[in-house]
Structure formats: C-alpha cells, structure tokens
Amino acid sequence: MKTNMKIAASALALAMALILAACGGNASVSSNVSTGSSGKLAGKPWVTSIFQGNLPPEAPAAKDDIYTHFNYEYLASHQSQPSTAIQDHAAEMREANLATIKDSSKTGHDLDQLRIFYEQASDLETLRKTGLADVQPFLDRINAVTSIEEMNAVLSSEDFPFSPFVLSYMTLADTRDVNIVNVGANLALVDVVTIGGAYYQDTNDPQLQQSMENAIRNEASLAMVDLMTMGMSGDEVNAAFPSILAFEKAHGKYAGYYGEYSQKEFGAAAKAARDSHFTMSELCSACPNFPMKATLDKLGKGASPEYVSTREWLEAFNGLWTDSNIEVIKLIAKINVLAETRPYRNPPTPKQDSKADGQDVAIAESFAYEACNQQNTFAIVLAQTYADNTLGADAKPRLTKLSQELVDTYKVVMKNTTWVSKESQQRIIEKLDNMTLNILEPVGGYYDFSGVKLTSSAQGGTLIGNYLKLKQYRLDQESKMIGQPAVAASPWFMIRPTETNAFYDSTSNSINVYPGYVSSLMYTKDMSDLDLLAGVGFIIGHEISHGFDYQGAQFDAYGTPNPVFTDADASSFVQKCSALASYYNGIEVAPDVMANGQYVITEAAADLCGMQVTLELLKKVENADYEQFFAKISNVWARVVSEAALSELTLDVHPLNNLRINVNAQMFDSIYDKLGVSEGDAMYLAPDKRINIWGANA
Numbered sequence: 001m002k003t004n005m006k007i008a009a010s011a012l013a014l015a016m017a018l019i020l021a022a023c024g025g026n027a028s029v030s031s032n033v034s035t036g037s038s039g040k041l042a043g044k045p046w047v048t049s050i051f052q053g054n055l056p057p058e059a060p061a062a063k064d065d066i067y068t069h070f071n072y073e074y075l076a077s078h079q080s081q082p083s084t085a086i087q088d089h090a091a092e093m094r095e096a097n098l099a100t101i102k103d104s105s106k107t108g109h110d111l112d113q114l115r116i117f118y119e120q121a122s123d124l125e126t127l128r129k130t131g132l133a134d135v136q137p138f139l140d141r142i143n144a145v146t147s148i149e150e151m152n153a154v155l156s157s158e159d160f161p162f163s164p165f166v167l168s169y170m171t172l173a174d175t176r177d178v179n180i181v182n183v184g185a186n187l188a189l190v191d192v193v194t195i196g197g198a199y200y201q202d203t204n205d206p207q208l209q210q211s212m213e214n215a216i217r218n219e220a221s222l223a224m225v226d227l228m229t230m231g232m233s234g235d236e237v238n239a240a241f242p243s244i245l246a247f248e249k250a251h252g253k254y255a256g257y258y259g260e261y262s263q264k265e266f267g268a269a270a271k272a273a274r275d276s277h278f279t280m281s282e283l284c285s286a287c288p289n290f291p292m293k294a295t296l297d298k299l300g301k302g303a304s305p306e307y308v309s310t311r312e313w314l315e316a317f318n319g320l321w322t323d324s325n326i327e328v329i330k331l332i333a334k335i336n337v338l339a340e341t342r343p344y345r346n347p348p349t350p351k352q353d354s355k356a357d358g359q360d361v362a363i364a365e366s367f368a369y370e371a372c373n374q375q376n377t378f379a380i381v382l383a384q385t386y387a388d389n390t391l392g393a394d395a396k397p398r399l400t401k402l403s404q405e406l407v408d409t410y411k412v413v414m415k416n417t418t419w420v421s422k423e424s425q426q427r428i429i430e431k432l433d434n435m436t437l438n439i440l441e442p443v444g445g446y447y448d449f450s451g452v453k454l455t456s457s458a459q460g461g462t463l464i465g466n467y468l469k470l471k472q473y474r475l476d477q478e479s480k481m482i483g484q485p486a487v488a489a490s491p492w493f494m495i496r497p498t499e500t501n502a503f504y505d506s507t508s509n510s511i512n513v514y515p516g517y518v519s520s521l522m523y524t525k526d527m528s529d530l531d532l533l534a535g536v537g538f539i540i541g542h543e544i545s546h547g548f549d550y551q552g553a554q555f556d557a558y559g560t561p562n563p564v565f566t567d568a569d570a571s572s573f574v575q576k577c578s579a580l581a582s583y584y585n586g587i588e589v590a591p592d593v594m595a596n597g598q599y600v601i602t603e604a605a606a607d608l609c610g611m612q613v614t615l616e617l618l619k620k621v622e623n624a625d626y627e628q629f630f631a632k633i634s635n636v637w638a639r640v641v642s643e644a645a646l647s648e649l650t651l652d653v654h655p656l657n658n659l660r661i662n663v664n665a666q667m668f669d670s671i672y673d674k675l676g677v678s679e680g681d682a683m684y685l686a687p688d689k690r691i692n693i694w695g696a697n698a
C-alpha cells in the first residue's frame with residue numbers, strides 16, 4: 001500500500017473497538033451526583049449544557065443551540081439525577097418480559113422452560129443454602145493441579161464443562177460461503193469488547209492510561225469478590241491482582257479486534273483478516289503447549305473447515321502457558337469458572353438494617369431475570385418474546401423498510417459524490433446492494449429451543465445443573481451450524497440480542513438492530529414516520545456508514561477482506577475526516593479541555609453521515625415538520641452527566657451527546673433553510689466551513 005495517511009494521531013486504538021460493543025448506544029458512564037455544582041465550565045452553552053449545573057437559566061433559541069433548546073425540559077428535570085434518555089428507557093424490556101413470565105395465560109414450550117429456570121433462580125433460600133457447593137468440585141479440581149500437564153488434563157476432560165481460557169463463536173469469512181469458528185482469548189478481568197479491554201492496547205497518553213486502569217479495576221471488582229467468596233482474604237486477592245493483570249496483558253493485547261487498524265495504513269485490517277485463517281493443525285502448531293484441539297472438540301467446534309484467530313495472540317499465549325506461570329493460570333481458571341457461574345449462585349443478601357421480606361422479592365426478581373437473560377440461557381427467548389409481545393408484528397417490517405430506504409438514499413448520495421473514483425463508487429454501491437438487514441432478529445432466524453428439556457426442582461433439578469444443560473444445548477446448536485451456508489447472522493450469536501445495541505458488522509456486511517435497542521423511545525406502533533426517522537433512523541444511518549469508513553471499506557460486499565476504496569480514495573477519505581476532526585479539536589468542552597477530534601473521528605464521521613442521510617430522506621416528505629425532526633433527534637440523545645464524569649467520557653469514542661446533534665446539524669442546509677439559522681446565530685457556520693464527507697457538497 002502506498003498511502004501512509006492515518007486517521008489517527010494519538011490514542012486511536014479504541015476508535016473501532018467499541019463499534020461492536022456500543023455503537024448506537026453509549027458506553028455507560030457512572031455518574032456521581034454532585035449537588036451544588038457551580039456551573040463553571042467554559043465553552044458555548046451548546047457545548048456544556050449536558051454537564052450538571054451548567055444549564056442556562058432559560059432555554060436558548062433553537063438557532064443558538066438546537067440540542068439544549070429541544071431538550072431543555074429533560075436537562076432541567078435531571079439536574080440532580082444525571083441520566084440519559086436511552087438509559088431511562090432501558091428497563092422497559094425487562095418489565096415487559098417479567099409481565100409475560102408472570103402471566104400464566106401465556107404458554108408455550110420455550111416460555112414453560114424459561115419459567116422452570118426462572119423459578120429456580122428466584123428460590124433465594126435454596127440458592128443461599130447451596131452457595132458455591134455445586135461449583136466447588138470444579139474449583140477443587142483446579143486447586144489440585146500442580147503442573148501444566150495436569151492443567152491440560154483437567155481442561156481436556158469431558159466432565160469439566162468449562163473453557164476458562166479460550167472463547168469460540170461462529171463467524172463467517174465470506175457471506176457466499178459457510179460458517180466457520182472464531183477462536184480467541186477468554187480474558188478473565190475484562191472482555192476485549194468492553195471498555196476496559198482497551199487497556200490491553202498500548203497508549204502513551206497518561207490520562208487515558210489512568211482512565212483505562214480505573215476502568216479495568218472497576219470491571220475486575222466482581223471477579224475479586226468471587227475470589228473472596230471462594231475463601232481468599234482481601235489481602236491475598238489484592239496481592240494477586242498485579243500478576244493476573246500482567247498475565248492478561250501479555251497476551252490480551254493481541255487478542256484481536258480491529259481498533260488498532262484505524263491507525264495503520266489502509267488495507268492493513270484486510271491483510272490481517274486474510275492472514276487470520278487457520279486449519280486445526282495450523283492452530284495447534286501455533287499454540288502447541290495448550291490443549292487447543294481437545295478444547296475445541298469439547299466446545300463442539302472441532303469440525304470447522306477452518307478457524308479465524310490471531311497468530312500473535314496464539315504465540316504469546318503459548319509462551320505464557322508454562323509451569324512457572326501455573327499459579328496465576330490456576331487463579332485465572334477459577335476466576336473464569338466463577339464468573340461464568342455467577343448469575344446462577346450466591347444471590348445478593350438484603351441489607352441487614354431493614355426487614356428482608358420486601359427486599360427479597362425485588363432481589364429474587366432481578367436475580368432470576370438476569371439468570372434467564374444470558375447468552376447461554378434464554379436471552380434469545382427473551383428478545384423474541386419482547387419483539388413479539390411488546391413491539392408487535394408491525395415493528396420489523398416498518399423498521400426494515402426504513403433501513404432499506406436509508407440504504408437506497410446512500411446510493412443516491414454516493415452517485416452524487418464527485419471526489420470518489422467510479423471504481424470505488426461502484427464497489428460501495430455493491431456493498432449497499434448486498435447489505436443484510438438484521439432488524440430485530442437475524443435473517444435466517446435464531447436456533448430454536450424446541451429441544452430444551454430442563455429438570456424442575458420437583459424432579460431434583462438445580463439451577464447450575466440446568467444452566468449446564470442449556471449451555472450444552474447452545475454448543476450443540478452452534479456445532480450444527482458449522483460448515484452450513486452462512487446467513488450473515490453471526491453477530492447475533494456473539495452478544496445477547498437483549499442488549500441495548502445497534503451496529504454494523506463488516507465481516508457479514510450487515511446492519512444489526514437488537515430488540516434490546518428498540519425501547520419506546522425508538523419505536524411504538526403509533527409513532528410517526530418522522531419521529532421514527534429522527535430517532536432510530538439516525539442511528540441506522542450512522543451504522544450503515546460504517547460499511548464504508550476507514551475500517552469498513554477494507555471489506556467487500558461479501559465480508560471478504562478486499563478493500564473497496566482505491567488507495568487514492570482512501571487518502572481523500574482520510575483528508576475529509578481530518579477536517580472534521582480538526583473542527584472538533586477547536587471545541588472547548590470544559591476549561592482547558594478540548595474535544596479530541598482524532599479520538600472520536602470514526603464515530604463523529606458516522607454521525608455526520610447518519611445526519612446527512614436522514615435529512616436527505618426527509619426532503620422527500622412533503623411539508624415535513626423540521627422543528628419536530630430536530631426535537632426528536634435531540635430527545636433521543638438527551639443526557640445529563642456530572643462534571644466528575646468528564647474524565648471517564650474521554651474513554652467514549654463517541655462525541656458528547658450534544659455535539660452529536662449540534663455539530664452535525666450545522667453542516668447541512670436544513671437548519672438554515674428550515675429553522676432560519678443565519679449569520680450571528682450560535683448554530684451558524686459559514687458555507688465554506690461546512691464539512692460533508694459524501695454527496696454533492698463534499
């Protein structure tokens with residue numbers, strides 16, 4: 001590749017990492033309520049109004065601050081309790097599903113099985129009595145290990161139903177081809193797709209380093225509590241933490257996701273993807289010390305025609321798998337067994353200072369729902385139940401139609417873009433033509449639960465026992481999918497579809513909108529088309545654009561790692577993005593804290609495209625109510641955060657919520673033509689300063 005142009009300057013390792021994890025949502029940032037805030041933040045109101053205590057005394061005009069104007073009521077009413085509109089609606093699915101579980105007039109095989117599990121998970125008395133007892137035999141086997149050889153024997157054993165070090169899931173190399181298996185690190189302290197996982201990437205920025213260290217300690221706290229439940233003292237756990245982290249970092253940083261490629265030359269991600277295919281014997285020879293074949297056989301993944309993995313990770317992991325590391329290896333094995341079984345044991349105890357009765361009802365409900373809402377248990381059934389019973393039959397066709405209209409609008413925008421070569425343009429359109437729309441469920445469906453047969457308590461069944469049955473059932477279903485024609489559904493089997501998530505997946509060229517994302521904020525049966533477009537439409541438009549950004553453009557219409565941009569077009573694209581990054585760099589969000597354009601550029605660019613395509617589609621609506629459009633698009637992103645959360649926000653690869661609306665709205669004619677923004681207004685940006693990446697004005 002000739003080009004050395006890079007999107008990133010510093011700390012861009014994260015930039016793509018969270019796309020899968022939290023693209024349409026927000027990485028959750030815990031906000032400490034600090035009352036009596038002084039409102040001392042700098043910047044224009046439209047930059048700082050999301051910070052607690054910085055709301056202007058009166059709502060600004062839309063011409064000066066679209067976001068604050070339309071969200072004023074929300075912002076004012078959440079000053080003492082920071083939150084986001086998306087978070088406020090996140091419990092709806094749980095509430096609806098709990099109502100269904102409790103409604104005995106609703107029956108069916110899946111629901112009946114789910115109820116057996118739910119009831120066992122609600123039985124706090126039994127679970128508290130049982131404690132760790134059902135898991136202890138597995139922990140004892142790990143404790144008894146004295147060498148790698150013995151550890152390998154435990155991990156390979158058919159009656160040890162855990163895989164504490166290796167993660168495997170279905171993926172596909174090419175949507176015209178078949179499903180294969182992805183093999184990666186099962187990290188103990190954090191998962192690579194969570195925010196703390198980015199800690200494993202190197203960064204020179206000390207502030208970011210500190211934030212990541214805090215995030216990882218935060219993530220690890222439950223694991224540390226588990227070790228204490230197992231009998232270790234707090235001091236022992238603290239003493240062990242650095243060695244666990246060191247082991248994890250030594251291989252976790254190679255665990256493989258595409259974040260790092262946003263700072264490498266164009267084509268590097270595609271090359272890495274091409275180099276990531278292994279046969280079983282290649283996989284085993286890259287990591288000979290670890291019992292890879294036995295592990296994959298046990299996971300039902302032994303028959304895959306090939307595997308996707310990362311050579312650097314396999315080699316680094318192999319180098320660590322030695323007798324001298326056996327103690328830390330045992331600790332990590334226990335942490336992962338405890339983490340996997342956590343939803344099914346040791347429910348929380350009520351606070352001692354109050355009567356247990358009322359609290360236990362709430363604890364039982366919440367514990368039991370979470371036990372059901374796991375990837376290995378009933379998350380799929382819960383997602384389906386919510387989609388069928390709550391969203392209703394109209395939701396999927398309506399959201400799919402909207403998604404298709406957005407795809408079609410992108411085609412027009414692409415055809416009007418003069419800076420891109422015909423060659424790249426054609427390949428982008430081919431991607432759009434072949435984009436799979438997994439809306440509310442994967443095209444091709446989920447695996448079915450008809451073969452699930454749990455054992456009720458009356459018949460002697462236990463929660464852990466039924467969990468292991470469900471897990472085995474899932475592995476068996478996945479096993480059947482190996483080598484079958486791919487259906488671009490793989491992203492649905494990696495994460496729970498009940499999660500608040502919408503994203504683009506480049507290896508299947510698919511848009512994925514999980515039922516968990518579709519609260520009443522995004523969709524109701526009687527919501528107007530305009531509100532639908534401004535709410536979920538903006539997000540879907542954002543996601544589609546990831547298909548032809550710096551990383552997405554390295555994979556073709558079939559998910560194959562073939563760049564769709566020519567090198568020259570990749571350079572031009574980077575230049576367009578750099579201009580947008582520079583614009584963000586000039587925005588002061590707090591005293592001496594500037595927005596970090598390089599850091600958020602991938603998501604900022606997707607927001608710009610999402611705004612553009614929704615506005616293009618809106619142009620087709622006769623007498624469209626633009627006030628209402630900007631009200632709804634702002635309302636979806638309403639958010640109040642504490643000033644203390646500012647440093648944590650630097651870990652979010654998305655721009656601040658108010659910038660997601662205001663900055664992008666500035667770039668398009670609509671606010672000038674329809675909202676009357678003109679020179680002198682705070683929302684005004686001179687025509688020659690407006691940045692478009694695609695379309696006639698780019």
Ligand SMILES: [Zn+2]
Binds near residue numbers: 024542546
């Ligand atoms: Zn995104």
